[in-house]
Amino acid sequence: MAGLPQLTAGICARLANSENEDSEELFNSQPTLQLLSFKKVPPTGGGNNVDRYRVIVSDGEHFLQSMLATQLNHLVEEDAISKGAVAVIEKFTCNIVQGKRLLIILALRVLVKTAEKIGSPGSLQGRPEGGASTPAAVTPGPSTSTNATPAPPPVAAAQPARQQTQANRNARAPAVYPIESLSPYQNNWTIKARAMNKSDIRTWVNQRGEGKLFSVTLMDESGEIRATAFNAAVDLFYDKIQEGKVYLVSKAKVNLAKKKFSNVNNEYELTFERNTEVEECLDVTDVPTVKFNFVQISALQDVAKDATCDIIGVVKEVGELSTITSKATSKVIPKRELTVVDRSGYSVRVTLWGKQAEQFEATDQPVIAFKGAKVGDFQGRSLSMMSSSSMHVNPDIPEAHALRGWFDAAGAEQTFQAHTSTFTGGGGITFDRAEVRNLNEVKTAEFGMSDKPEYFCAQATIMHIKNDNISYPACPTQGCGKKVVELGDSWRCEKCDKSYPKPQHRYMVSMAVSDYSGQAWLSGFNDVGQTIFGMSADELVDIRERDDTQYNQVIERAIGNTYNFACRAKQDSYNETTRVRYAINRIIPLNYREEAKYLANILTHSDWAR
């Protein structure tokens, strides 16, 4: 145990009584603490889906309950810290939640990943910080008249000194809380946050009545929260709140967020009310601007349909303003398509809607960053802006400058690859481990029994190939591939209205594949035959005509090989019987290095491997 860092003795007691403290010194002190235990707190019902970690911290004398800010979750999940870790708490705040004093760790630096417990820390007097005892016995619980209970010693005193100093430069010097600390349990707070993704004003009519609303995402160093204004509050705040500006916000209502309707990372959301105060703040230091998590346009094929993503690229083309009529509402909606390219050599179409489509000005091929665009599968991959998406023209970030340089020097002359759909127009284009089903499950779950095709992936071995009718004579015209019929000494394609001296044979393969759970018949077209036989259908037809034994050998060689499949299941009626057929969208030979890596990863992360 030699060389363990010294803990900051006494800090837990000071934090527990921080209302009596010179907070500036205390909150700048960057104490070293031991993290005794981690407990995952599951998402609350109706809240978001983000787990949080409750951590018991110790200074060697006392322990104190704390929460990790969610942006630190990865430290636990990636095993960078575990039971007994020693860390410098670089940034934190304190809050009163359900009558308990809670340390909120916003940033930390790991000194020791794991260690034995240092000293024998005890509970702080009367305060059940240990978490094991009953809070109600000592401090008033949340159920005892929440409003009548005076707000516990002002958390104002417990704010990071730096933020407090900034706040003091404002006329009314409110205490500034991190967004991370907001909760329904206490309401005397002010946050200082940047307004992002302000929506248009939207109206609704339903059984309960009608109204209008807009929403905006507020963001500070600690996190983000979605805020919504209804009806009268729309008139009060819509013009006042401007995208990108920083505001002091107080007296808004904190509610549980219904996470399925938003991708904002917070358990709660705000509702602006009549008495809510929103004041622009000119001191914007330490209030972050948008955070992007860019993916390359080429990588969009690996992003699931309906997911949101961030893209940055050069606008190669700007489409005309047009309109569509919504099928659902019959509303006419303005629309504009942008074609965006990046250094991956791919292009993608981004659809703007409504005002954003109307107001888009076609300046000279700007760099644009898109945040939270929705991924669609039209023509392979497409992007669509939503009300929660945002668009940033020529942002002052390194990626944008790099793209500008690249495009002006070379990119402008380049041709770009568009994403393309592989005949399905649906999902299942790529093999995705998350979509792997065993064949028994595919059958019992009745994949493909609905009207729409359903997609699944499988890893399976070829057991048998129907070899009587493995290919057909097809039109040799690029992109046609229709069946041709022999007429005299030529082959005629109805579709192309042309005759050819020779057809081009194309595969149409039916094969039984098997995994540990069961067997299924899959059908595949030309690329599938090419993959499993390692030759074109023309070559194989040629072999069959010359040497039946050699032909059978080629078929035999394809048996017993294992592939990763991306499949489509679809109902099909033939001769008055309806059954589900499975078509192969993609067939990929196993890459054993990759398979081994995948398995090793499972081993490393499973409990029974420890």
Place this chain on the structure above:
DNA sequence: CCCCCCCC
């Protein structure tokens, strides 16, 4: 209190 995000 919304929770739609559209079309080809």
